[in-house]
Amino acid sequence: MNHIFAITGSQSGMGLAFRANLERLGHQVIGIDLPGKGAEVTADLSTKDGRNAAVAGVLALCQKPLDGVIANAGIDSEDSRFVFAINYEGVIDVLNGLRPSLAANSGARVLITSSNSMFITPGIPEQAVDHLLCGSLEEAIQIVGSKSNVCYQVSKLALVRWMRARAVEWAKEGITMNAIAPGAVRTPLLERDLIDPVKGPVIRALPKPLGEFPAANDIAGLAAFLLSEQARFIVGQVVTIDGGIEVSWREKDFPSTWQISESDWMNRMKL
Template sequence: MGTYVVTGSASGMGWATAARLRANGHTVIGVDIQPADVVADLSTPAGRRAAVDAVLSACGGRLDGAVLAAGLGPTPGREQPTLITEVNYFGVVELLQAWQPALAAADRAKVVVFSSNSTTTIPAIPGRVIRALLDGDGEKAVRTLRLFGPAASSMAYGASKLAVSRWVRSRAVTRNWAGAGIRLNALAPGAILTPLLEKQLSTPAEAKAIHSFPVPIGGFGDAGKLADWVVFMLSDAADFLCGSVVFVDGGSDAYFRAGDWPKSVPFWRLPAYLRRFRGFKQ
């Protein structure tokens, strides 16, 4: 049995994942702003540092896996763009960077980061915001987001999930992650019936927008079934899964991007890719 950390463990998909892991006999260190094994506010640097230290103390410097499920949705409000980027992006990246040695100390550790199908279904997410987040400049990202006025929160949500997905993809294949035996992947859910979605559905305007969004198979996803996906991605069966973003969204991503993906590697970029691979293998 292993030791796993799950952020966002007090509700929704994080709670369902923690419950599945505990039912399977694993030790789970839950992290949440609500009552959990580690209570921490991931929207602040101090809160993230407290979460890092408490988890490292609780696990004794060894983690068999991590599930980064804590996140904020695109609810309106002037301060929401800041909170969304802090929790959804920095609340993933800073924690994983600090926990990397503990993950490397385990045998074939697995990490699952919660992304979202908003990464490919929200139009016109500004690349400037993505680049700012990947550069670690949250203030610059938020300044750009506020130019979108009432749509700032939606853009912040999509941008935070897109940036964290790209972070996962770029880091997963490096010496510090794949080379250290850590499998780093992301799960991109669609509309899952969680307390957050139930709250949105209680508002007529939001409910109308949600019900009009294309979901080819119809309905909403189940948090417990998403937890089953996470447990699979943490298992030995996922040893060969690396740098993937797995969409579990009822077909919405395919609806919007049927002809956009997969794409072959551009011929002119092959030399750079090969140089990177040779450097990784050395």
């Protein structure tokens, strides 16, 4: 059966790979990207008006309820306000705007592109994450302050926590929400970063148990599965696909046990 999927950031990098793979499988894709990139819907997701335009544009092109959304658009910058606007607020506003269409479907999927950097970067300020989750953007920006080099990780961590906090509620409407956490992916952007005098040495130092980083097509295969009927019982999960970077460094602290009292557990179980 052909499905209709919307993809933000659909015209380059992983978004383009997601698009090409879904179209190869016979699905219709409504791409959302900046003007001049050839997407069906053009919008600047860093602004509220742009997000509203993205939602309206997608709905105008749908002949039936959406089958799924890949929230893929994102940037890495030291401008924390810009990063939070696109990577966090932009994703949430677009997903909330498309939620009624997704809920009208009997088994819709939402997939969020996160990053393995939230697992392997030291010193991510938890308070900034908490402020984003509470809608306190200015406070989050203030806390990041001189640590603007971690605003990307803050945005991705907050987004995953937002997703997990709502996964059950959305699942009751027939919408499963999950996230993928890629690491370094072989794209033109990575090639540019490799020749950067600051980023290049860091990327080359990353562990590669398989001998190479995954290509965008490798990530696209996982995305297609998580959007499929076979993934209907996967809810609120984060799937890391980084060729073994994260497990090379954190092989002993995951999974961890649930530190909860028996009485609290009984309350959760409603026993």
